Amino acid sequence: DTGVSQDPRHKITKRGQNVTFRCDPISEHNRLYWYRQTLGQGPEFLTYFQNEAQLEKSRLLSDRFSAERPKGSFSTLEIQRTEQGDSAMYLCASSLTGAQGYTFGSGTRLTVV
Amino acid sequence: AQKVTQAQTEISVVEKEDVTLDCVYETRDTTYYLFWYKQPPSGELVFLIRRNSFDEQNEISGRYSWNFQKSTSSFNFTITASQVVDSAVYFCALSENYGGSQGNLIFGKGTKLSVKP
Numbered sequence: 520d521t522g523v524s525q526d527p528r529h530k531i532t533k534r535g536q537n538v539t540f541r542c543d544p545i546s547e548h549n550r551l552y553w554y555r556q557t558l559g560q561g562p563e564f565l566t567y568f569q570n571e572a573q574l575e576k577s578r579l580l581s582d583r584f585s586a587e588r589p590k591g592s593f594s595t596l597e598i599q600r601t602e603q604g605d606s607a608m609y610l611c612a613s614s615l616t617g618a619q620g621y622t623f624g625s626g627t628r629l630t631v632v
Numbered sequence: 633a634q635k636v637t638q639a640q641t642e643i644s645v646v647e648k649e650d651v652t653l654d655c656v657y658e659t660r661d662t663t664y665y666l667f668w669y670k671q672p673p674s675g676e677l678v679f680l681i682r683r684n685s686f687d688e689q690n691e692i693s694g695r696y697s698w699n700f701q702k703s704t705s706s707f708n709f710t711i712t713a714s715q716v717v718d719s720a721v722y723f724c725a726l727s728e729n730y731g732g733s734q735g736n737l738i739f740g741k742g743t744k745l746s747v748k749p
Contacts, residue, residue, distance in 0.1 A: 552736060561636075561723050561739030562677070575736065608675065620667060621737065623677035 523624035525611050531630045532601055539597045540627045544613030551594050552621065553586055554610040555579065562610055568594060569616075601631045634659045636726050638740035645714050646748050653709045653743045655724030661685075666700065666707045667725040667737065677723070683707065714747045721745070 524543040532538050544551050549570050554562035565584070567575045570591035580586075583601075588594040598605055608628050612621040635658040645651045657666065668680040681691065683700050691698045695712045711718055721744045725737040 554737075559741070561725070561741050562737070564736040564738070567736055610677065612677075620679040620682045622679065623669075625674065625676045628675075 523611055523613050523622050525609075525624035525627050527627055528625065529628045529630075531632060534603060534631055535600055537597065537599045538601060538629065539595055540609055540611075540629075542594045542596070542611030542613075542624060544593070544611070545622055546592075548613035548615050548622070549591065550614045550616060551588055552612045552614075553594070553596050554612065556608040556610060556626070557606075565596075565609075598629075601629075603631045605629060606631045634661075634664075634726055634728065634738050636724050636738055636740035638724055638743050640743045641741070642744045642746070644746045644748065647716060648713050649747075650710060650712050651714050651745065651747075653711075653722050653724075653745070655707045655709065655740060657705050657707065657724070657726045659726060659728065661728050663728075665727045667727070668698065668707075668709050669723045669725065669739075670720045671723060671742070672720040680709075711745075714745075716747050716749055719745060719747045 526541045530538055551568045553565040555565055556562040564577050565580050566586050568588040571588050583599045586596045608626040610623055610626045612623045614621045637656045664685045666683045670678040670680055681698055688700050697710045699708045721742040723739050723742045725739045727737050728735045
């Protein structure tokens, strides 16, 4: 197992376009999290899945954001009608219930121009 | 509300110096978890340690040590004999208890450590 994979690593998009990111967690991990990190800040929680169920969403997750985790495996995060304020690093993490810590992916850096 | 404060924005030391990174947290929960993560320039967050609120024992792992003090709501991290490879941004984080395991993480703003040769 190679850890948590995120694709793409970098994405540049024009304002108003839609973008989708993918996260492949560690295969046996039942929990999956999305975080957003802007420059000079710590990561901020966006949403959380336990298996295929989306159990929690942050108020940061506006209506333009949607996340899915079909079949409890990989997850996608879509941003519709991107805005310049969406420019950030989007991090995915996975864990096992009761486990020590989370394993983070390398992130997808989004730049909206 | 839960909050993590890392008052040191940037620290610069010379190799082989010891350095302590401060972390102060706020929570109303009686059961919670505290974490430290390292973020090197590559961007990936690397897990260093997790502590639960009932375990106040200090921990040492090689050159790393952690001092958890509930009385002052602090969870400080010390690197002994720092090395250039320790240069990174270090994040302290807090999570509440979700049915016996950790929930989502609340991060501090991070401390950027630069270790010069």
